[in-house]
Amino acid sequence: MSSRILFVEPPKDYWFVMGEYLPPPTVLLILAAYLERELPDIEIEILDCQAQRKSWKDIEVYIESFSPWFVAFSGFTCNAYACARVAEIAKKVNSEIVTIAGGLHFSQTPEESLLNFPEIDYIVRGEGEQTLVELIKAIRDKTDITDVKGLSFSHNGKIIHTPTRPLIENLDSLPYPAYHLVEDQVKNYHFSMMAGKNTPYVVMEGARGCVHRCSFCTQWKHWNGMWRSKSAKRIADEIQYLHEKFGGQFIWFTDDNFDYRKRGKKLWKEIKSKKFSDDLMLFFQARTDDVTSNPDLVAKFREVGNYWVMMGVESHSEETLLEFKKGIKIPDAYKAIKILNENDIFSHAMFVIGSRKDTRESIKRLRDFSMDLGSDFSIYTVLTPYPGTEYYENAKKNGWIADTNFANYDMAHAIMPTETLSRKEVQEELYKCYRERYGSITKNIAGVFSKKKLKRNLYRHYARQKVLTKLRRLI
Numbered sequence: 330m331s332s333r334i335l336f337v338e339p340p341k342d343y344w345f346v347m348g349e350y351l352p353p354p355t356v357l358l359i360l361a362a363y364l365e366r367e368l369p370d371i372e373i374e375i376l377d378c379q380a381q382r383k384s385w386k387d388i389e390v391y392i393e394s395f396s397p398w399f400v401a402f403s404g405f406t407c408n409a410y411a412c413a414r415v416a417e418i419a420k421k422v423n424s425e426i427v428t429i430a431g432g433l434h435f436s437q438t439p440e441e442s443l444l445n446f447p448e449i450d451y452i453v454r455g456e457g458e459q460t461l462v463e464l465i466k467a468i469r470d471k472t473d474i475t476d477v478k479g480l481s482f483s484h485n486g487k488i489i490h491t492p493t494r495p496l497i498e499n500l501d502s503l504p505y506p507a508y509h510l511v512e513d514q515v516k517n518y519h520f521s522m523m524a525g526k527n528t529p530y531v532v533m534e535g536a537r538g539c540v541h542r543c544s545f546c547t548q549w550k551h552w553n554g555m556w557r558s559k560s561a562k563r564i565a566d567e568i569q570y571l572h573e574k575f576g577g578q579f580i581w582f583t584d585d586n587f588d589y590r591k592r593g594k595k596l597w598k599e600i601k602s603k604k605f606s607d608d609l610m611l612f613f614q615a616r617t618d619d620v621t622s623n624p625d626l627v628a629k630f631r632e633v634g635n636y637w638v639m640m641g642v643e644s645h646s647e648e649t650l651l652e653f654k655k656g657i658k659i660p661d662a663y664k665a666i667k668i669l670n671e672n673d674i675f676s677h678a679m680f681v682i683g684s685r686k687d688t689r690e691s692i693k694r695l696r697d698f699s700m701d702l703g704s705d706f707s708i709y710t711v712l713t714p715y716p717g718t719e720y721y722e723n724a725k726k727n728g729w730i731a732d733t734n735f736a737n738y739d740m741a742h743a744i745m746p747t748e749t750l751s752r753k754e755v756q757e758e759l760y761k762c763y764r765e766r767y768g769s770i771t772k773n774i775a776g777v778f779s780k781k782k783l784k785r786n787l788y789r790h791y792a793r794q795k796v797l798t799k800l801r802r803l804i
């Protein structure tokens with residue numbers, strides 16, 4: 330077989346709540362860069378079906394002409410079927426092609442996924458770089474696959490899980506993501522609502538994991554409950570690389586928890602020293618308690634291009650926050666939004682409805698709280714039992730999961746009833762949240778004429794994309 334690997338980003342639905350966007354295939358670029366460095370004799374291509382507007386049929390044609398030995402793809406839960414379909418197509422073209430899946434969903438469901446999707450040969454669990462390289466080497470050199478840590482696969486009708494791979498100690502040792510493999514597409518990646526259609530959008534990984542233990546979240550388990558960051562200098566250098574070499578302007582940090590406290594000061598200094606042009610826009614995700622404990626740093630990051638901060642506020646109820654093991658307090662939410670607003674940073678709050686004790690009244694209280702908070706943007710999500718979370722285990726044990734179609738696990742579809750509300754009613758309540766927040770003519774007019782450019786974009790987007798109509802259709 331040829332020494333070729335094809336990474337495939339399959340056609341996916343976009344998350345309509347955040348509007349129209351075209352993201353770079355971030356994980357694939359990260360893995361491809363590592364592979365390129367460690368196995369330079371391997372020929373690598375990335376087929377980004379979204380950017381190149383390729384259909385399922387086109388994937389087949391592409392695989393036929395490139396004739397790879399390996400086909401690899403990544404997915405989180407709502408993309409699991411799309412990934413399996415890529416594997417199926419690869420096997421249809423040539424059953425000798427080795428198909429490799431990785432990412433959050435497959436890492437948490439290796440057994441189930443290998444049984445349900447027999448066209449997937451190998452699942453790489455957890456951190457992918459080293460496992461992928463060792464797997465390819467083992468297949469190519471015909472050495473023992475079971476020596477490769479972090480793998481799951483079927484052998485003679487039995488599923489084998491090799492031991493878990495330890496995490497990479499120093500993330501600075503990773504190469505820069507391989508944007509050169511999608512160079513022709515970079516100008517097309519965009520996030521309309523957040524930065525405009527003509528602002529090149531790139532994704533930057535500053536850290537992996539989280540030290541918190543929220544019961545609904547997959548991230549901490551996936552990364553062994555640790556938070557590892559690249560050094561401040563490396564992050565600033567990588568931003569420079571993405572900004573200057575590839576024209577990236579809107580830079581979305583993948584870090585689930587930005588952590589101003591641990592690295593904020595150093596990072597701010599490094600970014601400032603680069604004197605980036607004013608058009609750089611940085612997007613962070615942070616915890617409310619991290620924002621409230623570091624108002625000075627929040628202000629400093631605004632100076633160097635941080636325009637937008639998204640925070641998981643989750644709930645109005647201390648009881649629910651305790652149930653989620655979120656570890657934040659309600660006053661933090663008010664304080665954090667105030668700090669962001671005062672610094673002219675677009676404040677984005679995320680909320681969760683549909684926990685077991687939720688009733689129409691409690692969701693109404695959540696809605697009122699979300700309005701009172703005064704964030705520029707609110708996104709309401711439905712509690713989703715992602716495999717690998719504590720919540721999933723609990724929900725499964727108790728028989729709460731009413732929808733097992735993973736394609737619906739996008740936090741916009743109600744998957745579970747609550748003690749008092751049916752799934753349909755939870756879905757109705759979600760719609761009501763958006764209707765109340767974005768459906769009023771007065772608020773829309775105020776939004777469309779807001780002094781904040783991002784807020785104006787957001788309200789126009791909500792009107793143009795017919796978000797409310799789409800949510801209504803889910804009921």
Ligand code: B12
Nearest residue numbers: 342352355401402403405406431432453456457583739740
């Ligand atoms: C950026 C981002 C987005 C962006 C862009 C995605 C992109 N293409 O770049 C946008 C905004 C579009 C987006 C959309 C959504 N997202 Co999102 N997103 C993220 C975020 C913040 C970063 C993703 C990333 O690049 N991570 C960095 C990479 C390196 O980490 P990784 O994927 O885990 O990969 C490593 C290993 O897992 C492994 N690996 C992964 N894949 C593969 C494949 C192979 C072959 C191998 C060998 C190894 C391997 O190796 C990698 C390196 O070690 C993550 C959270 C996070 N920090 O990961 C959420 C996250 C993935 N998103 C999530 C969700 C739910 C969504 C949405 C449904 C919207 C929502 N409700 O939030 C939509 C889905 C849209 C769709 N249909 O696909 C959830 C997924 C939960 C789950 N278990 O399914 C996450 C985890 C957020 C969260 N904390 O809940 N997202």
Ligand code: SF4
Nearest residue numbers: 539541542543546585
């Ligand atoms: S929800 Fe956020 S704070 Fe909680 S564990 Fe996940 S990444 Fe960490």
